[in-house]
Amino acid sequence: MPDASSPVAATGSPQLIRDLPVRLAHWGLAMTVTGSFASHYAGTAAFAWHVRFGASTLGLVVFRISWGFVGSRYARFGSFLRAPFGAGAPDSPATLTRAGGWMALALLALLLGQAVSGLFANDEILDAGPLSGWVARGLSNALSTCHEVLSSVLIGAIALHLAAALFYRIARRDDRITPLVTGYRRDLPPGSAIGSEHRLLALALVLLIALVLALVLWLAPEPLEL
Numbered sequence: 347m348p349d350a351s352s353p354v355a356a357t358g359s360p361q362l363i364r365d366l367p368v369r370l371a372h373w374g375l376a377m378t379v380t381g382s383f384a385s386h387y388a389g390t391a392a393f394a395w396h397v398r399f400g401a402s403t404l405g406l407v408v409f410r411i412s413w414g415f416v417g418s419r420y421a422r423f424g425s426f427l428r429a430p431f432g433a434g435a436p437d438s439p440a441t442l443t444r445a446g447g448w449m450a451l452a453l454l455a456l457l458l459g460q461a462v463s464g465l466f467a468n469d470e471i472l473d474a475g476p477l478s479g480w481v482a483r484g485l486s487n488a489l490s491t492c493h494e495v496l497s498s499v500l501i502g503a504i505a506l507h508l509a510a511a512l513f514y515r516i517a518r519r520d521d522r523i524t525p526l527v528t529g530y531r532r533d534l535p536p537g538s539a540i541g542s543e544h545r546l547l548a549l550a551l552v553l554l555i556a557l558v559l560a561l562v563l564w565l566a567p568e569p570l571e572l
Contacts, residue, residue: 360530361539363440365418367548371410372526375457378403379504386497393473397464401476401563404461405555407454412551419540427451439520439531440538446522449507456500463493468570479567486570 381399385392414423420440426447442450466481467490468474478486514520525531 360528360532361440361534362529362543363420363531363534363538363540364525364529365421365540365543365548366529366545367409367413367417367543368421369526369529371406371413375403375406375410378406379457379500383497383501390469390472397476400461400464401559403457404465405552405559407457407461408555408559409548409552411454411458412555413548416544416547416551418543423447423451439522440534442522443514446510449503449510453500453503453507456496456503460493460496460500463489463496467493468572470572472572474569474572476563476569477566478570483570 378399382396382403385396385399388395413421416422419425426442428444428447441447465475465477466486468478468486469490470487474486481489511523514522521531
């Protein structure tokens with residue numbers, strides 16, 4: 347007999363386990379990262395959009411990291427970052443798997459590095475990041491290399507993330523994708539639902555991050571002359 351925490355042990359009504367801020371941040375990042383890659387490969391004509399997508403990615407990453415400390419029950423890092431080699435509590439269908447939790451943290455770290463390095467990078471031809479005027483040309487060139495390397499690593503990490511999600515959905519019949527769309531999951535023990543989505547706190551945090559980012563970009567000196 348499967349235990350109550352098993353993905354195959356359905357228990358009645360759906361329960362809310364992914365708050366709205368988490369879902370919006372997740373799919374927002376999917377769109378801004380896609381837009382960043384698309385505008386990069388579109389060439390210099392789309393550079394302004396590349397900067398916009400990159401800045402939006404940075405804002406969303408900073409929000410998601412912050413939400414990992416002050417957000418709802420399963421949004422917090424403490425709910426899904428467990429010892430990576432099997433020690434501690436077993437995986438729960440209400441939160442990320444052990445491997446999935448560390449992959450989420452790795453993706454956030456890669457996106458943070460990619461977005462920040464891009465703000466200071468340059469292509470040594472026509473375009474430079476909006477904060478490149480704050481650093482010496484040598485440092486800007488080094489961050490440009492970092493930005494390029496992280497881009498390749500990020501593509502591999504995203505591919506692995508998508509493959510893992512499909513593997514759990516198809517091979518293990520453990521659907522961890524639908525809750526990121528609807529917020530709800532059915533096959534959980536009673537009492538698994540989050541208590542509150544803290545939407546007003548999330549809105550205040552988003553506005554604060556957007557204000558700080560806009561202020562930094564506004565105060566930045568002219569980008570490097572290439």
